[in-house]
Amino acid sequence: MVAIRFIAADGSEQTIDATCGISLMENAIANGIEGIVALCGGNAYCGTCRVHVEPDWRAVTGLVTEMEEPMIEASGDTHPGVRLSCQIEVSPALEGLVVRTPESQE
Numbered sequence: 001m002v003a004i005r006f007i008a009a010d011g012s013e014q015t016i017d018a019t020c021g022i023s024l025m026e027n028a029i030a031n032g033i034e035g036i037v038a039l040c041g042g043n044a045y046c047g048t049c050r051v052h053v054e055p056d057w058r059a060v061t062g063l064v065t066e067m068e069e070p071m072i073e074a075s076g077d078t079h080p081g082v083r084l085s086c087q088i089e090v091s092p093a094l095e096g097l098v099v100r101t102p103e104s105q106e
């Protein structure tokens with residue numbers, strides 16, 4: 001288990017004990033993170049699982065992948081730390097990760 005902190009647009013925070021080997025999105029849903037919708041169930045096809053990775057963590061989580069690009073573009077989310085949380089696999093390297101959820105997943 002690794003501790004991951006989600007900060008909502010209203011400033012409220014929730015730290016979860018995330019399971020390694022599954023996605024950040026799956027961990028968020030399992031722990032009731034309201035800012036993650038994940039309509040497509042993790043197929044990089046809906047863009048409703050977006051998170052904004054804090055600057056210090058972007059090198060660890062990595063950049064937007066080719067698979068993510070179309071959905072992120074379609075969402076209009078231009079935040080420099082944006083990623084699809086369904087495409088981030090939780091690993092021990094993410095211990096202490098901090099991400100923000102956007103104001104809306106529309």
Ligand code: FES
Pocket residue numbers: 025037038039040041042043044045046047048049071084085086087
């Ligand atoms: S859950 Fe749909 S894009 Fe991530």
